[in-house]
Amino acid sequence: MSELNNHSLRITKQRQIILDELCSVTSHPTADVLYQMVRKRLPKISLGTVYRNLEIMSECGIIQKLDIGGTQKRFDGSAHVHYHVRCNQCGRVDDLDLPPDFNVEKAAGKLTSFKILRHRLEFTGTCPECQS
Amino acid sequence: MSELNNHSLRITKQRQIILDELCSVTSHPTADVLYQMVRKRLPKISLGTVYRNLEIMSECGIIQKLDIGGTQKRFDGSAHVHYHVRCNQCGRVDDLDLPPDFNVEKAAGKLTSFKILRHRLEFTGTCPECQS
DNA sequence: ATAATTGCAAACTCTTTGCAACGCC
DNA sequence: GGCGTTGCAAAGAGTTTGCAATTAT
Secondary structure (H helix, E strand, O other): OHHHHHOOOOOOHHHHHHHHHHHOOOOOOEHHHHHHHHHOOOOOOOHHHHHHHHHHHHHOOOOEEEOOOOOOOEEEOOOOOOEEEEEOOOOOEEEEOOOOOOHHHHHHHOOOOOEEEEEEEEEEEEOHHHHO | OOOOOOOOOOOOHHHHHHHHHHHOOOOOOEHHHHHHHHHOOOOOOOHHHHHHHHHHHHHOOOOEEEOOOOOOOEEEOOOOOOEEEEEOOOOOEEEEOOOOOOHHHHHHHOOOOOEEEEEEEEEEEEOHHHHO
């Protein structure tokens, strides 16, 4: 799948608007939420197109696909490495800008015969709205 | 090894054998792999029963449901907090017994208005078999 | 006795895919 | 014009659920 990098990605209005909408937002929307957002500007777009483009853009490293707890994948318009908090009640996902700890990858590397490539740290908590 | 007693949970042979098989293994099987394992001892068991019991037992804290990358959930017969490495090529998941770092939860708590409850640290790497 | 649990199959949710028409380069 | 991309709908994968029969306590 990494040969997608060699494909010339065309700039279609669908792709542009999906990326626009995703980047316009600090939440980490699921594909269907993003689909609803995009439909306000492109009423005829299909959900399949949204999925296809999110897949392609995350493979190209333009965006991130998040595989956080919960049944649906979420998408992040920012490609830089950072951590996340997920609300155990409503599922909301926020960024958590703790500095990425790459030393922990070295420590892990000493405990396993896996060749460590990256790590993911996720917090579960209760968001302010759900605390009341 | 975990016990089923203590809850209002009945000890059925299905439940007992599912737990037995899960605990007999250091891998982190998906529901369908575990189903195949259990079927060798209980050929008439249904996949739904396996799913139902894994759900119930993880809710009771007897086992853990892992929501690691990949399309299927995985299950861990051990309920103690620990980290995991997942192979980016074959999907195999191993334990990684780095001591859980609860200080990171305190640090995170200072950066967010979420009330932090727990954290999850997962590594991605290439397993020995896939390195060749 | 009675309430939890089971097997079965159908339903459900999320995501992917085949295909003919379309549109960017 | 060529070929990547789209909309549509159907298929796929994984999991959950309704129900009547069964079983643990």
